[in-house]
Every structure is written in C-alpha cells, then in structure tokens.
Amino acid sequence: MRDPRVTELARLLVRYSMEVTSGDKVMIDLFGERDELVRALIDEIGQAGGQPVVQVNNDALLRRQLLVATEEHMDFLARHDLDRMKEMDCYVAIRGQENINELADVPADKMKLYTERYSRVVHNERVNNTRWVVLRYPNPSMAQLAGTSTEAFEDFFYQVCTVDYQRMDRALDPLVKRMEEAEEVRITGPGTDLTFSIKGMPAIKCAGKANIPDGEVFTAPVRQSVNGVITYNTASVYQGTTFEKIRFEFEDGKIVKATANETEKLNQILDTDEGARYIGEFSLGINPDIHHPMLDTLFDEKINGSFHFTPGRAYAECDNGNQSAIHWDIVNIQRPDYGGGEIYFDGERIRKDGRFTVSDLEPLNPENLRA
Incomplete structure (x- = not known):
C-alpha cells in the first residue's frame, strides 16, 4: 500500500507546482533508485489529462561518460536532450542519489565540458520554457547527511515539503x-x-x-x-x-x-x-x-x-x-x-x-x- 504522504506530495507537485492541464507533456526526471513518487506522479498526471515522460539517471554511469567526454560527445548529447526538452510543457526532477560525491574525481576540464556544453544548454531551455519543479527524495544517504534515522528524516521531509x-x-x-x-x-x-x-x-x-x-x-x-x-x-x-x-x-x-x-x-x-x-x-x-x-x-x-x-x-x-x-x-x-x-x-x-x-x-x- 502506498504511503498517503507520497500521494499528497504528488498531488501538490502536479496540481499546484506545475499546474498540469490536459495535453501537457510532463518529463519526470529521476535521479536515484526509489520510484514510489514517480509512480504516484504518473497517476496524478494521468488524472489531470497530461502525458508523463519518464527519464532515469545514474550518476555512476554519468561519471563514466564524463571521464571519456569530448566536445563532440557533449554537443551531441546536448542536441539530443535539448530537442526532447523542447517538446515538454512541464518538468519535475526527483533527486535521490545515494552518493552526492559520485562526481568528485571527475577532472576539472571534463566537468567544464559538461557544465558549459551540456548542462547550460539543456538547463536554460528547461528553466525558461517549462513549468518546472525540483525536489529531493528521502533515502538513507540523505538521512545520514541530516544526522537522523531514515524514518525520522522521512517525517521531516514530508513536513517541510507539504507546508501551506x-x-x-x-x-x-x-x-x-x-x-x-x-x-x-x-x-x-x-x-x-x-x-x-x-x-x-x-x-x-x-x-x-x-x-x-x-x-x-x-x-x-x-x-x-x-x-x-x-x-x-x-x-x-x-x-x-x-x-x-x-x-x-x-x-x-x-x-x-x-x-x-x-x-x-x-x-x-x-x-x-x-x-x-x-x-x-x-x-x-x-x-x-x-x-x-x-x-x-x-x-x-x-x-x-x-x-x-x-x-x-x-x-x-x-x-x-x-x-x-x-x-x-x-x-x-x-x-x-x-x-x-x-x-x-x-x-x-x-x-x-x-x-x-x-x-x-x-x-x-x-x-x-x-x-
């Protein structure tokens, strides 16, 4: 059975934050492995008449790509993802990575390639031309950073995320x-x-x-x-x-x-x-x-x-x-x-x-x- 707090949060994101209406194409961008909120968002977007589009990311695999990145490679990825982003009316990112330091050993020149030739291009389109919202999702790694148990962090998370x-x-x-x-x-x-x-x-x-x-x-x-x-x-x-x-x-x-x-x-x-x-x-x-x-x-x-x-x-x-x-x-x-x-x-x-x-x-x- 789904935690009712997940349903409440999904409803807030769809109806208040993004204001999804019939026909809207909504990208759900998942960073991490927990997909409870993604499933709830798909349901809520569907009820609002929208079209959910799910993208799943993995920072460990991104790190591997960046280690061999070239200008041509980053430009290709940017063109591909920019075209997709241009099709979207709404965007929600759910960030629940297990290791926030996954990219720590990527050389500075490779990170610069990524930020300048990929992130900046796709990010600007998303920020300027979609109804977007970004949030974290609770996991043991985040609870550790907060110095709490996983259960206590989840209680804190839903309290601060669903205020009036x-x-x-x-x-x-x-x-x-x-x-x-x-x-x-x-x-x-x-x-x-x-x-x-x-x-x-x-x-x-x-x-x-x-x-x-x-x-x-x-x-x-x-x-x-x-x-x-x-x-x-x-x-x-x-x-x-x-x-x-x-x-x-x-x-x-x-x-x-x-x-x-x-x-x-x-x-x-x-x-x-x-x-x-x-x-x-x-x-x-x-x-x-x-x-x-x-x-x-x-x-x-x-x-x-x-x-x-x-x-x-x-x-x-x-x-x-x-x-x-x-x-x-x-x-x-x-x-x-x-x-x-x-x-x-x-x-x-x-x-x-x-x-x-x-x-x-x-x-x-x-x-x-x-x-």
Whole structure:
C-alpha cells in the first residue's frame, strides 16, 4: 500500500507546482533508485489529462561518460536532450542519489565540458520554457547527511515539503515590496561585511512553484556593485566536492580572492568562465521548519534565518546581465546558534540574528508562518 504522504506530495507537485492541464507533456526526471513518487506522479498526471515522460539517471554511469567526454560527445548529447526538452510543457526532477560525491574525481576540464556544453544548454531551455519543479527524495544517504534515522528524516521531509504554500505566498509579499524598493544592501556578521546595490532589480518570491521544499525571496545584485568580504558558515557540495569555510573577497562585483578547505578546486570552479566570479543571486531563506544544513542545497537555501549569495549565472526572471555555466547557491545562517548577523536595506536593519525586526516582515518569522 502506498504511503498517503507520497500521494499528497504528488498531488501538490502536479496540481499546484506545475499546474498540469490536459495535453501537457510532463518529463519526470529521476535521479536515484526509489520510484514510489514517480509512480504516484504518473497517476496524478494521468488524472489531470497530461502525458508523463519518464527519464532515469545514474550518476555512476554519468561519471563514466564524463571521464571519456569530448566536445563532440557533449554537443551531441546536448542536441539530443535539448530537442526532447523542447517538446515538454512541464518538468519535475526527483533527486535521490545515494552518493552526492559520485562526481568528485571527475577532472576539472571534463566537468567544464559538461557544465558549459551540456548542462547550460539543456538547463536554460528547461528553466525558461517549462513549468518546472525540483525536489529531493528521502533515502538513507540523505538521512545520514541530516544526522537522523531514515524514518525520522522521512517525517521531516514530508513536513517541510507539504507546508501551506499558499499561506507562505501571501506572507512573502511585503518582503518582495521592500526588496524592490531598496537600493543598497549591507550584510554583517562573523567574517562578513558586504555591501551591494539591488536598485531596479525585481524580487521573486518562491513558495512551492519551482522548488520543494520552498521558502525564499531572491533578487540579484547590480553586477559590479558588490564590495567587501563574506565568510560562509555552512558547508556546500558542488560538482561532487564538499567545500567548507568558503571565504570570498569582492572588488567592484568580482571575487578577487577565494579560499576554503579545497582552495585549488574552489578557484578552478570560479575560473570556469568570466561570470563565475560575479554574483547572480541574493536570496533570503524563510522555511519555518528547516533549521540546520544537511549538505543539500534545496534544503539548506531555505533555512530560516539564512541567506544565500550565489556565484554565477543570474536567473532570467531577475537578470543582472551575468552569464555563466556556474550557479552555486552557498548559504550563510545568521541565527545566534550560528554566530548571528544583520541585514540592512538602505541603512534600516530589517533582520537581526535571523529574525525580521520590522513590523511588516514579522509574519515571516517561523512561529508566525506556522500559525
């Protein structure tokens, strides 16, 4: 018998996140081996009159392909998968890999081929021309990263993934307004003193339409306005490597110095192309039930009291002109248990130690979003 929580999640993805209607072609992109949600999605898409298209991925086999990859090979794969993606109206990715470090030993030049000549091409079509949503799926590996039992992680997963996103959507409106009216942002905290402009940039609220779990508002800094230093206090997995103690120094928008536990590999990523050393996204996380990092961006970037500051490509909805094959969401948590910190819009403090301190934004503090 199917877990009713799986059915509830599938219904949310099909009816709310993607809004599948009759005749829609919906790609279900599975990463990992657990297919319970895929089966539930096929049923829900069929009931909505859509046409499910299932694709199954294996990172171990992808690694083998990348080790022998050539430009011609990546261009062929990109053309093939791009043509298929162009046929899709909706897209849902279910990511439940058993080993998040499967690509860690792929040489940097091969990863660059993959990100520039394949991922960037197919990703742009998917993001810009489908109604898409991306989520993880619980497995023992994810539970281990979260430091919990598998059963406890599954309970946590369904709790944070099926919150009242319509309520959250309404509560985010005042933050959108403030971000779109602000000109200068300043962020301070341990090892961090950063200033940048968001003048004229749109702010996009995220409440279950594109990511599950969700809960953020993002914008982008004016490309050459970022100055100062940021020290991230959460680890981040990117291209199969776990990075810790990441620190960036900025001059006129560009990362001019970058260090971490893996400084050489960090700088190889930032040297992928010119845009990788500029910032494409600034976002505030507000999910009331996600408190601690677990080396999974889709969860970590929604942590209440956090923000992320993203080297690489800007999203089309909030385009500051920065183009890159890289888009790397790295998270900083500003609650007192992570060292605290403050965020200012045009000199007014709007958040201190992870809590919103102005009356119109107080409904976004965790106890109010849960009410």
